[in-house]
Amino acid sequence: MKLELREVTKRFGDFTANDSIDLVVRPGTVHCLLGENGAGKSTLMNVIYGLYQPTEGQIFVDDQPVKFNGPSDAMAAGIGMVHQHFMLVPVFTVAENIALGSEKTSGGVLNLEETRVKIREISDRYGFHVDPDAVVEDLPVGVQQRVEIIKALVRDAEVLILDEPTAVLTPAETDQLLGIMDQLRKDGKSLLFISHKLREVRQISDDITVIRRGRVVGSADPSASTNELASLMVGKAVQLTVDKDEPRLNSNAFEVENLSLVASNGVHLLKNVSFTVNGGEILAVAGVQGNGQTELAESIIGLHPKATGSMRLNGEELLGRSTKQVLHSGVGFVPEDRSKDGLVGSFSIAENLILDLFDTKSFASGGSLKRAAISANADRAGSEFDIRMGSQEDAASTLSGGNQQKIVVARELSRDLKLFVASQPTRGVDVGSIEFIHKRIVAERDKGVPVLIVSTELDEIYALADRIAVFFHGELMGIASKDTPRSVLGQMMAGASYEEAVANQHEDPEVLLAKQDAAEGVVSEQHAQSIIESSSAQTATDQASTSYRGSVAAAQDLPWADNTDASKGEKA
């Protein structure tokens, strides 16, 4: 079945989440939608799945225009979706979960036999190894995901949307999933695969569409190099420029030493991170989302009491202090998710502007809030930061994302800071506000304050940074200068150290990927070596598929390995 989007646009108020998107998913192929967080991928998926109505544009299934008023319409048209967060009832069995919503009954009693048979049939055909009577909560995440896939297949889905399916999987489970996707493709299904992990995308995709800030910025062939994909994804389309002079460093400093944070499941969220931000400079932290940057920012502000190591601001130890103490010692903090952590939506704009200052002398005396001062503060911040509001008594949630973000930034910059930390300072913010916020951040730097910016947007990194720190898997891969090429940063974001990245800059990306695989323990060391050797003899185009088949073959114990081998002949 062919799925086609023509000029699909989705707007929320004055914010355009998807701008005139064209996309064709051909039968029997995997089409990858590549883009950073907030690029508009999930919105687009929800438009296809009927959760949102497109503002403009049309969806076609097999060249027939369709209109979905809800997921049930989409399902009826043969579109299935595997959500990143599984929509399963944990205490139900696999069969019960799959039957849910279209239960067969006989004489008022639930009849699951038919469902069980179907599950076994699909499970056998694709080598899923799913027991229909297992309770879902007892299953590993990878198997739960297969249950989601079966759920779609049982309902005769011909188009499968996989929304960041690998985000929750271990590397081994990821490879299994890619194998499953390969089989589904051979079975004639159309797959729409959403990811921002370049390695997987290159392994499995037939077509790649890259979207950025809601627009299609290009399409690529799977043979394209990691660097090409990375630069497409993080974008060159919009050049964000900020006029700034050379940093004038001063003796103030924020020093982080051996900062570590271990999650309750034993995973290192941060591993021995050490760096220094000097007064008067901006250190920008780059990395793909989920590599420890969020935890770094939250640890600084005291939200992770279990963090170990040391963080000194002008010699004063911050680690071990409460969030309030950290804020009061002169740290300004812009959290990455303003609506969740930065604002109280139902509070007025004026109240949000003093959210972490309400008990300071300026705004309170004797336990009473100074209403006049709070109101004057809102007037001042409103005009200084150009917050477009009706009245300062309006709830913050009534404002657009850009204006909401300005509230947070205005609040944090409205006092004398000794350190400014901002996570994703311009995510989901319109272009005008981005420029404004960037200027304010640079102005803070020019005041001599050490500034730490965390961003997944390379444009933002380049626009703001005096130096660039790159994170991967909770570790600091290195600190690069602000004129480091994108390709080098891209490799560091994929796990190479600065020196390696510079050395590899002109090397075959396939080799790097193989090295990376080996490092991640996805494939064995020897196997990676074999790819590295063979790669020199083959053309880049061949390598993409070879590498995938190779890694499949290497994992002979995986159930679908045989099928893949058989299919090799077919393709050739």
Add this chain to the structure above:
Amino acid sequence: MSAEKPKAVKPAATAAPANPQMGEHAKPSLATRLAGGGFGLSLGALIAALFLGGLLIAATDPATQKAAGYFFARPTDTLSAAWKAAAGAYKAMFEGAIFNPKGKTFADQIRPLTETLTVATPLILAGLAVALPFRAGLFNIGAQGQIILGALVSGYVGFAYNLPLALHLVLVIIGGIIGGAIWGGLVGLLKAKTGAHEVILSIMLNYIAANLILLLLKTPTFQREGSSNPISPILPDSALLPRIFPGSDLNFRLHWGFVLAIIAVIFASWLIERSTIGFRLRAVGANPNAARTAGINVANGYIIVMAIAGALAGLAGVAQVAGTEKTLTTGIAASFGFDAITVALLGRAKPWGTFFAALLYGAFRAGGVMMQATTGTNIDIVAVVQALIVLFIAAPPLVRTIFRLPDPANPRKKKASKNNSLQGAQ
């Protein structure tokens, strides 16, 4: 890499800034939503409940039932009988609650009003004890137990000690505040330290309090000498809240506890709307994540608000034991702690709203007695009307549909002309 991207099915979080009520901002807790309806909602719920109550009165009225026997012959008979029954009952209720024109003297005529205020006093205080935690996102079901503890401590201080006039009363009041604050604060403490749910905790503490008073009133320390009933000695005059209109010929029960309640409303209003503590509590209630990120200690917020709530409920216990009853009995808290929940809901968790809702409930209670005496309508109708009010408040869409009220959480219709792209998200 497991924490890769924690919100796939919630694109509104990054992509829908102009559509914030749906999905972008953390959904407020049930407590906040229940208490957050507008004034129109409360009024609508009241009218709808009174209307259904009227139907019930008519349906149980013998004259109406008789007329309904020949409804199809003369339907007007049934309707007029029904109207007469309902109107008569509500009129009697009004006369029993506010102003009785049949009274011989002015004092007799306004006696019902003073009765209403007397009954309303513990309801105001206990209502505040439920309303404040609502604003911090907590359900305080434990006002009943907190009233009992307040009454226990203040009652004990009242009858067990012989102290100078003013000092004694002050200690009685402080004792009640402390007793209630401990009982309420315990809920906050356990929630903050163990994560236990405040509803479960406060319900269980209600049981403990109810049985504690039963137990204590059978011990020699608390039980009245020579009585076999579980009842304490009468409090001496020095420990009592004086009557507001002390004339012996008037015999009004209304005492200074009512003034105490008004002071408490003013205090609560300042606390929640104007004070830094209130700011903190409201932030915790509306978005605990943002509160935490702004350096507010959420756990402490829970303890503080529950202790303050307990103190207010304890004051209700003081008003009962040192004002209305003058002695400690097992029924000292009546059902004030539970009625307080409905009072706080009707008052939209705002201090002055709670005040007026409590007056209304006081009027229901005082007037219900007169209604039963003069029209023979069962007083339980009052309880039904009270319950219906809560039902309607808990189902805002129903009331909004009946009375065509706009939905504050969904300004779609209002903004449709300005902004035609709100059809997203649900």
